[in-house]
Amino acid sequence: MATLLSYSAMAQTSFWTATETTFRGSRLSDIADTAYLLPWDLEALRMRETHHARQWWTDDEGHSVTAAQELKGDRDPWMGPAPAASAQPGEAPLRAAVPPAGIPLDQPLELGHGWTLTWSASIPQQTYAKGDSSIALTWAAAGNQWSVVAEERSFPRQTLNGLCMHDWSFTERSPLVGYGPKGAESRPTLSVQPNPRGRQELVLELVGHDGIWPSAVRCVDAQGRLTESQPPQGALPLRWNPVGLNSGRYIIQIQIGNQTYSVAFIQH
């Protein structure tokens, strides 16, 4: 039976989490242009990949906050580790209906300074555009609600020597996992198999919610002493093989944002 260890987590009226994978880099329309690229533009063409675990929850005062923890960054080694994430106002991007009621579909709506917003119904998508600049958010069903699953941004720019480039980024978000104030979603539970366990690999799963990337996985003994831990290894479900365990009862903990999920297993 999975339990939530954190008291504050238990007290929260909502908690949602998702893993964000972002690809970014500048893009050219013609690869032949690379012959004329300046050093910094050549560097900008490198595709960078980052992973973040984002959480949304209600704080002690009932405010909606969000924080993103870096799982895999694109910092150069000389920059050291990323600063710790800090919470800021923000609620989970969950909506009961997409597109919102009353919005005209498939026609650009003027926003200002030449920017338009278009809601597309066939693929639930909202697109902001001005010339070649675009910001497109794709929505998808998440349980009985809708959430943003992809964000693509493209801003054109001209290099110093006149070439046309686009600063491009594409963010994919795993389906949101968590629970809300109305109880629409049940609290996630962590499962571990096999249990009891011999020497086999453990398969860790947040039931029904693949794709979440825990920031840490730990194994503690019955007295709460840490026996083994590992840094982020990828998205759930995860396979792990804690070694050197004596027979007894142990607890697997996975950390997702400020939440700790745990489940006990027997080592025999």
Place this chain on the structure above:
Amino acid sequence: MPSSSHRADSPAPIALVVGLILSLTLLLSWSAAAQPCSNPASLPAIEAAPAVRADFVPPTGSLRWSNKTATNGDRIVHFIHGLGGNADSWNLVAARTAAIGTPGYPAREVVYANPPTYLQTGSTLDAAMDIHGYLTATGGPLSALHAIDVEDNFMVAHSYGGVLSLLLDSLYDDPQTFTRQFGGIVAFGSAINGAYLAKALHPTGDNLAVAFVEEACRALSDPRLVAPQFPALRWIPGLDPLLRTSVDNACGLGSSFVPFALKKFNSPGMVELFPSAPLAQRLGKRTPSVPVVLAYGVEDEPVFWRTATSMYRSDSVGLALANDPFSMDGDGDLVTFATQQHDRYANQKAQALQRAANYRLAAWALSPTLLGSLIAEWQAVVAEREAAAADKAARWYRDANDSYKQLVGARVMQVNAEGYWCRCRDEYNAPTWYPVNDPADCFGDGDCLTFPIYEYQLVEKPSDGVVLAESAGILNGAVASVLMPSTNHQQMRNSSVTKSVLNRVMNGQIPGGAFFATPTR
């Protein structure tokens, strides 16, 4: 005054210049307009394989000079500065070598000679001849006064000074014209096989000094950024007027942000340091006629920010250097600054994106009133633009190091074709991308398109932040190539590693370098 009356009487040149400027402006405007950013970018960003580190292995030293020793008694060590330097550059080290010493660096039996300043606005031959003039006019008589054979004297030269010393050595092979003035050379960070940076910066090369600054200004001057801070990178106080004007025009920042202010970087002599130039080709392959010890620096990452820190610090000789001329070890100030600025802008980007998300949710709540909803959506776009500006600034602080290493020749990026991306998309699902070897293999649900895949091959080479190790550390017939670890081009004149190298050289501890052995006082 004659000059002013001349100007007043001759308005034609002024009109010509104004006309030329207007023409250039029009041409630039036309050029910009001729290639508008109107075509959507179709190629995915390029993937990069892990960088290959091409470590430098110094050649085995020559024992050819093992039996050459100096005659007993005093000698003169001529300290020769590098590009942009002057007599003060080596003065403290020269003084401590001849007298007083400093902890861990005993004074030697050396007659003090004030280091020279040489001509830097001409060719390398002009500069070498100027040094030769000093050696004959000052070094010669001083040697005679102390009964020193001039060929017992040796040169300790930094950077360009080492190139000039080797050039002089080649000139001295002609005894009809020249009388040899020294018997050995210790060269610190000298681009004897050419300097990519010289080609990258020089107006007749790639002319990228101004472009580097302009790019930084474009990234860091966006009005959407919160209180932009520019790195303090004034490499040399006497900024070249041409560069200053260009930077002022581009950024309007005056001298507060001017990397590459390598004084005289555009002097004619720099052209001769292009790796492909005849001088660099010849000097690097010539066997010197005297014992030569090469010292080459290998700086740690980030090479650019560390080198810039040392360049900035050496604007003035501070109290620390006056107390100990080998105290220029720390070079992390701008590393910390660049990391902080990157994180600051990355945080601004994250906050702006979250603000955009919040505005979108507000727009949802306001959707029954279309106008209110659209105002909130517009605020989301404004926040998105701020995030894009902050992202660009953060990327500049991260990527400046890699861009700079390309200029130095320490990072080579080659683009290779690696098959095709197949992109399929129907009206219901998000697009899928997968790689194929042949465009004919690209098919699936909906419309499919192929795009060539390109991958970067990255090769990184060790450098001191200005000169590659392979340029400063290879010379046929050299006594030794001595590594100076964690040392950048500017530090190698005044760091604790410099002290160690000079001690080893003058202790006679370099195999084959007995000539340089100089007793302590």
